[in-house]
Structures are given as C-alpha cells and as structure tokens.
Amino acid sequence: xxxxxxxxxxxxxxxxxxxxxxxxxxxxxxxxxSNMIKKLVGLSIFQTSVYLxxxxxxxxxxxxxxxxxxxxxxxxxxxxxVLILTAIVVGVATLALGLALVIRINEAYGSIxxxxxxxxxxxx
Amino acid sequence: MLDQLxxxxxxxxxxxxxxxxxxxxxxxxxxxxxxxxFASFVGSATMLGQVQKYGEDxxxxxxxxxxxxxxxxxxxxxxxxxxxxxxxxxxxVLIYGRQSVKLEIKKNLHGWYYTxxxxxxxxxxxxxxxxxxxxxxxxxxxxSLSMYTLIALxxxxxxxxxxYQYLIMGTIGATMYIIGVGLLFTITGTLNMADLAxxxxxxxxxxxxxxxxxxxxxxxxxxxxxFPLHLWLPNAYAFAPSAVTSFLAxxxxxxxxxxxxxxxxxxxxxxxxIERTPIPEVIMVLSLLAIFAGSFTALFQENIKRMLAYSxxxxxxxxxxxxxxxxxxxxxxxxxxxFNHAVMKGALFMLVGGIAMQVGTVRLSDMAGAxxxxxxxxxxFVLGGFSMIGVPGTVxxxxxxxxxxxxxxxxxxxxxxxxMLSSLLVLVYMGxxxxxxxxxxxxxxxxxxxxxxxxxxxxxxxxxxACVYLGFDTSFTVGVAEQAVNVLLGGVQ
Numbered sequence: 001x002x003x004x005x006x007x008x009x010x011x012x013x014x015x016x017x018x019x020x021x022x023x024x025x026x027x028x029x030x031x032x033x034s035n036m037i038k039k040l041v042g043l044s045i046f047q048t049s050v051y052l053x054x055x056x057x058x059x060x061x062x063x064x065x066x067x068x069x070x071x072x073x074x075x076x077x078x079x080x081x082v083l084i085l086t087a088i089v090v091g092v093a094t095l096a097l098g099l100a101l102v103i104r105i106n107e108a109y110g111s112i113x114x115x116x117x118x119x120x121x122x123x124x
Numbered sequence: 125m126l127d128q129l130x131x132x133x134x135x136x137x138x139x140x141x142x143x144x145x146x147x148x149x150x151x152x153x154x155x156x157x158x159x160x161x162f163a164s165f166v167g168s169a170t171m172l173g174q175v176q177k178y179g180e181d182x183x184x185x186x187x188x189x190x191x192x193x194x195x196x197x198x199x200x201x202x203x204x205x206x207x208x209x210x211x212x213x214x215x216x217v218l219i220y221g222r223q224s225v226k227l228e229i230k231k232n233l234h235g236w237y238y239t240x241x242x243x244x245x246x247x248x249x250x251x252x253x254x255x256x257x258x259x260x261x262x263x264x265x266x267x268s269l270s271m272y273t274l275i276a277l278x279x280x281x282x283x284x285x286x287x288y289q290y291l292i293m294g295t296i297g298a299t300m301y302i303i304g305v306g307l308l309f310t311i312t313g314t315l316n317m318a319d320l321a322x323x324x325x326x327x328x329x330x331x332x333x334x335x336x337x338x339x340x341x342x343x344x345x346x347x348x349x350x351f352p353l354h355l356w357l358p359n360a361y362a363f364a365p366s367a368v369t370s371f372l373a374x375x376x377x378x379x380x381x382x383x384x385x386x387x388x389x390x391x392x393x394x395x396x397x398i399e400r401t402p403i404p405e406v407i408m409v410l411s412l413l414a415i416f417a418g419s420f421t422a423l424f425q426e427n428i429k430r431m432l433a434y435s436x437x438x439x440x441x442x443x444x445x446x447x448x449x450x451x452x453x454x455x456x457x458x459x460x461x462x463f464n465h466a467v468m469k470g471a472l473f474m475l476v477g478g479i480a481m482q483v484g485t486v487r488l489s490d491m492a493g494a495x496x497x498x499x500x501x502x503x504x505f506v507l508g509g510f511s512m513i514g515v516p517g518t519v520x521x522x523x524x525x526x527x528x529x530x531x532x533x534x535x536x537x538x539x540x541x542x543x544m545l546s547s548l549l550v551l552v553y554m555g556x557x558x559x560x561x562x563x564x565x566x567x568x569x570x571x572x573x574x575x576x577x578x579x580x581x582x583x584x585x586x587x588x589x590a591c592v593y594l595g596f597d598t599s600f601t602v603g604v605a606e607q608a609v610n611v612l613l614g615g616v617q
Binding site: 027030047054077080098101 | 258
C-alpha cells in the first residue's frame with residue numbers, strides 16, 4: 001500500500017512535475033549556454049512552463065465549457081486559458097524582440113556568442 | 125469625465141503611441157508625447173487631490189465589470205503619489221530630451237522613440253494603477269519591452285548588448301512574478317489584489333502561498349535591481365541614450381518597488397510578511413550590501429554614467445532598507461526617498477546628458493576643465509552631489525533623516541553609523557567628478573567646450589531647485605508619504 005500511495009503522489013501531480021522540469025530546464029539553458037539564440041530558446045521554455053502551471057489546474061475531468069444549461073453541472077474554469085492567451089502573446093513579443101536584438105548584435109559584433117560579445121568589450 | 129480618469133490616463137498614452145507609430149514625424153510625435161504626458165500628469169495630480177480631499181480610494185471598474193471578477197483600477201494615496209511621480213518625470217524628460225534625442229538617436233528612429241516612450245509610460249502608470257495581479261504583469265511587460273527597445277536605440281553598439289542582457293534578466297524576473305501569481309491563483313481562484321488579500325488569510329501557512337510569495341519577491345527584486353540581482357542595471361543605464369537613462373533611472377525601478385510594497389503590505393499583510401517571515405532580515409542584509417557594494421564600485425568607474433548607475437544600485441538599497449526597518453518612520457523614509465531619488469538622480473543624469481553632448485564622451489578623464497567652460501552644468505552637478513550625500517537643506521538629507529530615525533526607533537544605532545559611512549563614500553565618488561571638472565586644466569589641444577542647450581540646462585535646474593525646495597518644505601513628500609504609510613500599515617501600529 002505504501003508504494004501505491006507514492007505512485008499516486010507522483011502520478012497525481014504529473015502536470016506539476018512537468019512544470020517544474022520545464023522551469024529548471026529553461027533556467028539551466030539560460031545560465032549554461034553562451035549562444036544568444038540558445039539562451040532565448042531557454043527563455044521560451046522557461047515561459048512555457050508557466051502556461052502549463054496555469055492551464056492544467058483549470059481542467060476538470062468531465063467538465064465542460066461554462067455553458068448555462070441543465071444538462072451540465074461540472075464546469076472547467078475558463079479564466080486560466082484566457083490569461084495564458086495573454087501570456088503567450090507576451091512571450092511571442094519577448095522572443096521577437098530578443099531575436100531582433102540578436103540580429104543587431106550579430107551585425108555590430110560579428111558574433112552571437114556571449115563570451116565574444118561581453119569579454120571583448122571595454123565596459124567602462 | 126472625472127469618473128473615467130483612471131482609464132483615460134492608461135488608454136490615452138496607449139492610443140497616442142499607436143498614432144505616433146503611424147506619423148513618425150519627429151516634431152509631431154514629440155508634441156503628441158508632450159501633450160499626453162502632461163495630460164497624464166494633470167490627471168494623476170487630480171486623482172491624488174481627490175483621494176486626499178475625500179479620504180476615499182478611487183475604484184474604477186474596467187468595462188463595467190465589478191471586481192473581483194472584472195479588472196479593478198485602484199488609486200489610493202500611495203498609488204496616486206507614484207502616478208504623479210512617473211507622469212511628472214515623463215513630462216520633464218520629454219522637455220529635456222528633445223535636443224539630446226536628435227543627437228544621440230538616428231534620424232529615422234525619432235518617431236519610434238516617442239512611440240516606445242509613450243508605451244513605456246503607459247506600462248509604468250498601468251502597474252501602479254491596477255488592482256489586478258495579472259494585469260500588473262501585462263503592464264510590466266509593456267513597460268519592459270518598450271524599455272529594452274529604448275535602450276537599444278543608443279548609437280553605441282554596447283547599448284544593444286546591454287539591452288539583450290536586460291531582456292534576459294527582466295523576462296526571468298517577470299516570469300518568476302507570474303509563476304508566483306499563478307500559485308496564489310491556484311489556491312484562491314482570484315486575481316484581484318484586495319480579494320487575494322482576504323482569501324489568503326486562512327491559507328497563508330500553506331506551502332503554495334509561501335512559495336508563491338517567494339517567487340513574487342524574487343521576481344520583483346530582479347526588476348528592482350536589488351543587490352545581487354542588479355547586474356543588468358549598470359550597462360543598461362550607461363549605454364542607453366541620455367534621455368532614456370534619466371527616465372529609466374527615475375521611474376522604472378521605483379514602480380517595481382511600489383509593486384513589492386503592495387505585495388508585502390496589502391496582499392500578504394504586515395502581520396504575515398513582516399512579522400512572521402524572515403523577509404525583513406533578508407532585505408536588510410541585501411540593502412546594506414547594495415549600499416556599500418554599489419558605492420564602492422561607483423568609486424572605480426571611469427564612465428560617469430556607469431558611476432551614477434552603480435550609485436543607483438546603492439540608492440535602491442536605501443529605499444529597501446526602509447522596508448526592512450518595518451516601522452512607520454522607516455517606511456516613510458523609504459517612500460520619501462522614492463520621490464527624492466527620482467528627482468536628484470533624474471537631474472544628475474540630465475546634466476550628464478548635456479556633458480555627453482558637449483564633451484562627446486562621458487569619460488571622467490575627458491571632462492578636465494569642464495567646470496570653467498560649462499559652469500551651469502558643473503555647478504548643478506555639485507548641487508546634485510550635495511543632495512546625494514545628504515547635506516542638510518537638500519532632499520537627500522530628509523530621506524536619510526527618516527531612515528536614521530526609523531533605525532533608532534528599533535534601537536539599531538549601528539545602521540545610523542553605516543548610513544553616515546555610506547554618505548562618505550558618496551562624497552568621494554561625487555568629489556572625483558568635481559575635482560576633475562574644476563581643479564584640472566583643460567588640455568590645450570582638446571576641443572573647446574560650451575554650455576549645453578538651454579532646454580536641457582533649464583529642466584535639470586528645475587529639478588535641482590526642487591531638490592533644495594523639497595529639502596526645506598517637506599509638506600508634499602513627507603506629508604503624502606506619512607498618510608500613505610498609514611494606509612499601508614492599515615492600523616497595524
């Protein structure tokens with residue numbers, strides 16, 4: 001029985017495990033990569049984790065969209081989905097701006113490796 | 125009309141930004157931006173006046189949907205105070221910056237500059253006015269994305285690299301914030317801050333609430349540039365166009381501090397976040413580290429914009445120190461310093477913009493003898509420096525006085541000693557500039573200098589005179605701050 005409980009704990013929160021994995025994977029990529037495009041990939045994964053964090057608790061198994069009718073009694077909350085639509089737009093805008101900046105950096109420095117850009121420059 | 129003011133001051137800059145993007149003529153865009161920014165200022169001041177007069181918060185139901193279902197715009201004393209600050213600085217920097225923008229930004233980008241500027245102002249005002257946790261995130265991203273663009277408009281190629289660095293760190297901060305809000309939303313089912321505060325009361329000890337709080341505080345600290353999360357700040361300030369630096373330094377971090385205060389005091393409540401968690405201790409240590417690390421690093425900068433940027437890291441430490449003192453006097457000091465630092469650092473960055481224009485660089489060694497050729501600029505620098513040090517009769521003294529009194533109330537005299545010591549560091553790094561400008565001869569082969577354009581000098585001096593005026597007559601800053609503190613602490617003390 002002990003084992004079953006643990007299994008239920010792991011499986012029951014599987015959406016949260018995936019969220020945590022995505023957060024950590026995204027942050028790790030941002031910190032560990034020097035290539036600026038790869039960093040943006042990491043940033044996108046990091047932001048994607050938030051989508052799952054919001055959307056998954058909003059889903060109720062057997063729940064319908066919130067329609068007022070006698071036939072349905074279990075509803076899913078539509079708010080998280082709407083919020084995440086906004087967050088996706090924000091994420092796309094951030095990624096687009098980030099990529100635009102990388103293009104400009106490539107034009108100015110001839111490299112998109114952070115090591116080349118930041119270490120070769122006199123910042124004072 | 126008056127009832128709709130909260131929506132108007134957000135909607136008008138947003139629409140005006142779109143109009144500017146379509147017109148893209150420098151003069152027209154500048155006029156539009158100026159009129160809109162000034163109108164926002166008038167609107168904010170009117171709302172603050174109303175709140176003060178009737179003693180009642182303004183609550184605006186966006187689209188007619190009543191909170192907590194709909195988005196609520198809420199103006200209380202604290203929000204009104206920060207709204208006035210942001211819109212005032214936005215207007216002043218527009219008057220100040222026209223000449224410097226013409227010089228520092230490529231000609232075909234001027235229209236876009238004003239577009240982004242209006243968007244950024246709209247985002248900052250939105251963060252302050254909204255009473256909805258998710259809406260605050262959206263505004264935060266509006267202001268941040270336009271801010272990254274504004275920084276990248278600098279002619280120096282390092283500006284783009286700095287903007288990229290800021291984009292990565294800023295987005296991590298905003299995402300952390302939204303993760304925190306998501307956790308709170310999952311356990312309470314609401315996003316309205318006032319409603320959140322009510323529903324969180326029985327849930328405060330749950331792991332979800334505590335981790336949500338941690339995410340929000342770390343995320344906002346990144347935006348505030350609280351030491352050691354300040355790494356994006358020096359480069360962003362140093363290489364952005366001068367006008368952008370003045371605006372950014374005076375408003376962006378202040379608005380994030382406002383949001384942090386909202387969470388600590390309104391959402392989680394004084395009784396929880398300050399009394400039952402180690403947050404004040406952590407913020408205290410980080411603030412003191414910020415003050416000393418920031419000031420020490422400022423000592424060794426060749427680039428004076430970068431020097432003032434590190435000094436901003438230190439000054440942010442003073443503001444957060446007031447939060448950590450956790451009493452009414454300390455918090456008053458913190459709120460007063462939000463305004464005071466915006467005024468004095470705004471003025472100093474404006475003067476540096478003038479120096480950049482005339483000298484061509486902002487390197488300390490190139491400024492030798494500038495005191496003789498640009499007396500108004502350099503005497504302004506001296507006055508701003510006095511204010512930063514906290515000489516009595518300037519605003520810097522007022523905020524430090526309240527912080528010191530707040531520390532003494534807790535019996536922490538050693539903080540007062542550290543505050544004095546940190547003022548000495550300010551004296552040294554501001555003194556370096558003054559020494560080079562006044563006591564060194566200009567090399568014979570160097571280009572002759574003249575005073576910066578009138579519009580730049582006059583705006584900077586208006587701010588500097590405000591530094592002195594507000595140092596004597598504290599009825600506006602301290603008066604409003606004290607009332608706002610009463611609201612924040614809500615009868616706890």
